[in-house]
Amino acid sequence: MPDDTRHASRVTRHDTLSPITHHSSRIPYFPGCALKDQARAFERSAQLAMQALGWELFELPRWNCCGTVYSLASDDLMRHLGPVRNLVRAQELGEGRLVALCAMCYNTLARSSRFVEADPERLRRINAFMDEEPDYRGGVEVVHLLQLLRDEVGYGEIEAKVARSLEGVRVAPYYGCMLLRPREVGIDDPDSPEVMEELLSSLGAEPVEFPQRAECCGAYQAVSRPEIARGRVQEIVSSARRAGAELIATSCPLCQFNLETHQNVTHHSSPIAVVYFTQLLALALGVPGDQLGFELLRLDPRPVLSKKELV
Template sequence: MKVSYYPGCDLYTKAKVLNDSIKASFKVADFDLKELTNWYCCGTTFTLARDNKMSLIAPLRILAKAQKENGLLLVPCSICYNTLKRANYIFRNDQETLGIINEHLGENYDGNVEIVHPFEFIRENQDKFKSGIKRSLGEMKLGCYYGCYLLRPKDEIGFDDPEAPTIMEDFIKLMGGIPVNFPLKVECCGSYLIINSLEAALQMVYKILKNARENGAEALITSCPVCHYNLDNFQDKIVKMHPEHKPIPIFYFSQIMAIAYDLPTEVWGLGYNKVSPETLLKEHRIL
């Protein structure tokens, strides 16, 4: 079955492992991810100015392309998902704005494309995704880090309970792992503060990782390239700030799928992980 797919920019650069592993893993479940032709950047972070109609041009272009295909668009990047969902919320509830952007672009988008995250798609097709599992994850305990973009604002995103989500934990159970619930799983990782307020962002990351460890997590999963970058890439700096910190691996959720499906190790993409998960995987006899 072909599924329209929007990777977004990061999945061809720093998050290439997410792109490669999700395509290969979905193929195991008999879903062929078909990229939108000539897709554009979504505009990244959604504007807070509701009268800024220019910021809605990029999302509408993408959604108009999806409308011409099958009306459903799979979006794995949390930031792209957030941007497209929030733009679509406006298109569905503000016909005047929708008309202005359509006229400007010469499009006829009607607001009815369903923007779906892989976690939602997997939940609706559990039997197919479960049937492909070949390798046990053993007793590996995985903390589920949601961050901000998947959950907020609640009315516009509608992904899960923004304070007590469970969809990622359900995913880990489906893959045969042990999910770890920890209080700071919905806290911000610092996002773009990492650029101009490094120390503040690192303190936020440290609190999240410490909280996950204290609740039993041996590694974390995420779907957000910015969250993954912040959580994974700066743990050496955190050790200098907090010598007691023990680095913890950060996986994209699709890497866990690739492992569970026993795909070739190059699809696992472990070389992309700054904090190597190899020791952990060997401890659980996965590698």
């Protein structure tokens, strides 16, 4: 086992963030809509990576769309029905937790869980609305895959299982909004997150910090006001490029789409491929690159990876 002392500050720091305390290597995950369509590479690489780590992610039966975080813009209890139904599905399995891969799905499910459990009257009313569902009793913990990797699998264990070091690959971790805010459901310090940097370091990669790593990509403004998304993406990508990034890694399908689609490519610069962090994780753990869906991305990261003889 490699020395894990360089990760000690990470463990101490997250004592205040309620680290996961379960110890089962089989866990249900909520895929959400995007992972069944444009983000298929995210789902595939996550499953393969966790399998390489000795874990099984199994799909939550009868899941429904989380409704996306924007449905929670008001305190209207009805807007929480969709997310809570997914918590009922986990409860039916006898599971005390549910893993989300998509940052937006995680945010929506976690906020709804906290919202209804904070007030017994809310919980009673939501169960009354769901008259054809079993009552939700509360207590299902919603966790993001990055939390599971940090708090339960452990960076030392991941590093010990690296079969193909990503040494020399400069990767800019992009958090966006939904992993870190609001603070009560954030998986890390919103002002100075490190969870992806630590994960990338355990894979041998060189994490590239840049100022815009936790700023909004423009989200759904890409549809209604694309000029806003283009401006945001240009700032984010330019910042990552100036910091020396060769790749950008994210956990949000919408961020991934926006960062790829709205890059302003000029003769002064070349595009930066935007990958899911799970693709790099699986690659480092020895999963063949042709199984990780790199070909499904609009900007191909394989030229960068092939220079390092990784694919």
